[in-house]
Amino acid sequence: MKTAFKIQILAGILIVALLVWWWWAANIAVEEYQIVHAVYLTNQDVLIDNGAVCYTREQLLRAVTSPGVLDQAGMNAFNLHEHGLIACMMSNYTVKEVVGRGDIGLIILKKSPTNGVSFTVVQGHSRFLQFNYSEAQ
DSSP, X not given: OHHHHHHHHHHHHHHHHHHHHHHHHHHTSOEEOEEEXXXXXXXXXXXXXXXXXXXXXXXXXXXXXXXXXXXXXXXXXXXXXXXXXXXXXXXXXXXXXXXXXXXEEEEEEEEOSSOOXXXXXXXXXXXXXXXXXXXXX
């Protein structure tokens, strides 16, 4: 009888530990996005602004000075309306990684040694993303 009671206690502890781990993974753990495409062009006159995060094809077209640049960067191969794809473009920086939690995400950048424009497509949840320059120096 004592052995059966000990097994029940251990099973209960294991279930509670699994529930705590599941809650942590769902609510607290940082989600890392997958970078599916990255190109760095040495022409820096292609963006309207210093940086852009685009969730739709229309936003992508408004962010560049010429649609031909998107062909050069290989960006026309992606449909941003499907599969949680997000395009990021910025001058003189490359994307080191993209992480998110809850409704916010960070695009962690790395300073490029040469002048140019980085075009990156990441896959993950659509949420509010912002550039993080703190680790970029």
